[in-house]
Amino acid sequence: MASLYLLAIAVLILSLLIPSLILTLSFLLFQANMSFSSLSRGRRLALSTIGVIAAGGAGLVFALHNSVKATDLELHAPSYPWSHGGFLSSLDHGSVRRGYQVYRQVCAACHSMDYIAFRNLIGVSHTEAEAKSLAEEFEILDGPDDNGEMFTRPGKLSDHFPKPYPNPEAARAANNGALPPDLSYIANARHGGEDYIFSLLTGYCDPPAGVEIREGLYFNPYFAGQAIGMAPPIYNEILEYDDGTPATLSQVAKDVCTFLRWASEPEHDDRKRMGLKIILMSTMVSAVLYYMKRHRWTVLKSRKMVYKPPK
Numbered sequence: 394m395a396s397l398y399l400l401a402i403a404v405l406i407l408s409l410l411i412p413s414l415i416l417t418l419s420f421l422l423f424q425a426n427m428s429f430s431s432l433s434r435g436r437r438l439a440l441s442t443i444g445v446i447a448a449g450g451a452g453l454v455f456a457l458h459n460s461v462k463a464t465d466l467e468l469h470a471p472s473y474p475w476s477h478g479g480f481l482s483s484l485d486h487g488s489v490r491r492g493y494q495v496y497r498q499v500c501a502a503c504h505s506m507d508y509i510a511f512r513n514l515i516g517v518s519h520t521e522a523e524a525k526s527l528a529e530e531f532e533i534l535d536g537p538d539d540n541g542e543m544f545t546r547p548g549k550l551s552d553h554f555p556k557p558y559p560n561p562e563a564a565r566a567a568n569n570g571a572l573p574p575d576l577s578y579i580a581n582a583r584h585g586g587e588d589y590i591f592s593l594l595t596g597y598c599d600p601p602a603g604v605e606i607r608e609g610l611y612f613n614p615y616f617a618g619q620a621i622g623m624a625p626p627i628y629n630e631i632l633e634y635d636d637g638t639p640a641t642l643s644q645v646a647k648d649v650c651t652f653l654r655w656a657s658e659p660e661h662d663d664r665k666r667m668g669l670k671i672i673l674m675s676t677m678v679s680a681v682l683y684y685m686k687r688h689r690w691t692v693l694k695s696r697k698m699v700y701k702p703p704k
């Protein structure tokens with residue numbers, strides 16, 4: 394380990410020295426009003442060599458810098474081949490629908506999704522009638538009425554998803570002091586997005602020898618600090634999908650991740666469709682513009698212009 398540090402320091406010094414040398418040299422060149430091409434062959438070769446060594450040194454320092462970070466225990470989520478990952482691929486809406494079921498039956502016990510309303514599901518994962526009946530399953534506090542009293546009524550399409558806890562303090566009190574974050578934008582709010590969430594949900598394991606986990610916390614190598622306050626929320630057959638898909642751990646995790654990606658980025662499909670249209674249109678327009686430009690300039694380009702000095 395010590396020799397690695399020495400090497401890193403040596404390379405650091407070199408990489409500081411060489412660029413300053415280059416700067417000085419180019420300054421001298423500038424002062425002497427010379428350019429690179431006016432130098433002799435040997436000097437040019439020497440300067441280029443210094444340049445290449447400096448770039449290589451900087452690359453090595455960068456690699457070494459990243460190799461000595463003290464986050465050995467934290468795993469970085471791998472990138473998974475999501476069906477919506479492609480440049481032109483839409484979300485898998487069957488998966489979004491199953492993901493809603495997972496959120497509703499599992500995650501919603503602890504996590505709110507304050508920014509999503511039942512009407513947002515229409516045309517994405519559910520029909521209007523289905524979304525209406527989903528909303529009606531909940532009693533929503535409304536009011537005040539004419540007498541100043543609050544009352545409850547069945548949910549409507551315009552209602553946002555109900556919260557599991559009335560306030561963050563109640564949420565902490567019920568979860569050993571840990572606050573379950575709102576999941577509306579979680580796929581954008583965590584580095585790695587759905588890759589991270591999938592890894593987190595499927596990545597629970599026993600802590601390695603010598604690592605003590607406090608009571609009420611769980612070891613998860615993907616979580617920053619490795620000790621998370623969320624018990625493993627899903628397992629094989631935790632629920633039964635309405636569409637009959639086998640609810641394995643990874644299937645459930647994948648579906649809820651696709652749902653959370655949609656929630657964070659409802660414009661996902663439109664964005665890609667619009668991108669495709671723009672690329673197609675701009676290709677056609679550029680071709681036409683290029684042709685027009687050539688057409689206009691051919692008159693000038695085929696003409697020979699001669700400057701005749703006044704007599």
Ligand code: HEC
Binds near residue numbers: 496574579623
């Ligand atoms: C029993 C309650 C409970 C359930 C059920 C639950 N969670 Fe959590 N979740 C928590 C708590 C508590 C935290 C905060 C953990 C912490 O900060 O240590 C958390 C944190 C998270 C985080 C954030 C991790 C981070 O990087 O900060 C995500 C993402 C998450 N949960 C997703 C889910 C999903 C998806 C489900 C449903 C499949 C789910 N949770 C079900 C309690 C729960």
